[in-house]
Amino acid sequence: MESNKNFVVGIFDDEDVLIHAVESVREKGLHIHEVYSPFPVHGLDEALGYKRSRLPIAAFMFGITGTILALFTQTWMLGYDWPMDIGGKNHASLPPFIPVTFEFTVLLSAFGMVITFLIVSNMKPYSWPRQFDLRSTDDKHVMAVDLATNKMSKDEIGRLLKENGASEVNEKNF
């Protein structure tokens, strides 16, 4: 973890106030490190200017891998590696392979996507997160502003956050 990082932390009570605050402080040229909320706030990602997540693409890629792998494996096992004559039926026909193919697609897609999510979000069972304010999982929305990436002074940022509806402004050093 980086040392000597100084943050100004603004606490917001209401999600609607928060979204307006995020929009207006960004217009003033403030760079927000991140906003932490107890629940997903719709519209916050657009207000912060985040691009849409590419996880759906990852899910699709994992899914299609599952489809191809399952179809190939079943056809290879029953059609090529050990063909069995059961009542003169085809060794490998598509319809009975669909259920397993479907299940395997879902399995790979779901697991692949969730594991990708954990990796890109840097979530591990043994890591302790850098917490700006413990109330951010309870009922407060916490806006963290990194002093190093902003030209404004600590007091200016504090005043700006207060003007935009922050109920408290604190400082946090790591």
Added chain:
Amino acid sequence: MQVTSAIREPLVTGGKTVRDVSEDISRQVEGKPTNLWWMAFGVSVVLLLYGAYCFWMLLWNGVGVWGLNKTVGWAWDITNFVWWVGIGHAGTLISAILLLFRQRWRMSINRAAEAMTIFAVICAASFPLAHMGRLWIGPIWSLPLPNTFGSLWVNFNSPLLWDVFAISTYFSVSLVFWYMGLIPDFAVIRDRAVRMGDKTRAMIYNALSFGWQGGAKTWMRYESVALILAGLSTPLVLSVHTIVSMDFATSVIPGWHTTIFPPYFVAGAIFSGFAMVLTLLLITRKVFKLEDYITIYHIELMNIIIIITGSIVGVAYITEFFIAWYGQVPAEQYAFINRATGPYWWAYWSMMTCNVISPQLFWFKKIRTNLVATFIITIIVNIGMWFERFVIIVTSLHRDYLPSSWSMFHPTKYDIGQYIFTFGLFFTAFLLFAKFFPVINMAEVKSIVKATSEKKKY
């Protein structure tokens, strides 16, 4: 921006604030278990131990300890398997299908319903595993691994193998979906533990929450993952019971060989699943004092789903009879007449009464908003759904093509014991869940508190 509807009922009552949600739900996890919890847990563990003894006797002596005979080769084991899998379906329906339909009322019930799904699927899986007899090799033989005699593979044309894939995928995807929902709530308990100075609890719940922070970017990704998991789980849940029904429908046994089975089984599964969710939630809301989160409105909506699915099941029963007559196949006609008037008539008419007639009482608003009536009817529905599977399985088998081999099925104490085993397992797991995990999805409920709770007094 959320809009409060003037005509809809509030989803959370009691003027709760976001803070109250954390407080009310986390308190159960942080406090000591009540005496009532210990009593229920004690009973469940006793059932589990007795069941484990019966399971052990089965493994030691073989499947012969069950009451199966050469005519009725499938009975309670597969009945219980289908029954438990069906119960599991409501959890996924609530968490996935209702998410896609943006039904906000699912938010305070989805956690417990999904937990029920997971435990029910474990209980279900124990039956085929037990029926394979040799537990140490059975599961391995059902996987596509080359065996020791050469590269003879599993038969991908068999619905029983599809079941292996369907059930294991369903279990693992439901588990992931449920766990994803739990992650932010574990972080709530972690942060409360840090503030209370409880280091051990903070450590445990931090590990469980994967170090969740709740940044806007993470929430954005999280929501996208939840939506796709819901999109994947929706066809998955429909496929699972479809495949279970194909265990029967792809055979040539009169009474099983019907094309109506997949939709009929899925409707039946949702029907029994909602009944079980209600049975559990009515107890949970009382014991944990969650009346403001799981309101009469929630119960009423679930009861409406019970009327709909119960009626679909009723129509399916009648359709089966009609098609048996209309199809003009004597064996098929006999199978159905035997069901209703043969030696198992009592099972058939129990099924009809419990599944078709009893849920129709929910047309009365007084009954579907009455807790005692709901509790009783939901239990009756689950008894009826057990009989449905028993009727389909045993009555179709017990009088086969050769009258000299006709027979009846009599369960032994080990059949009953195996069923008791799953009840013990289910309730033990559910009680542990209710004690150590937050029973209501706090993050989701917090997001609707502002818009849909009763008007706060300013």
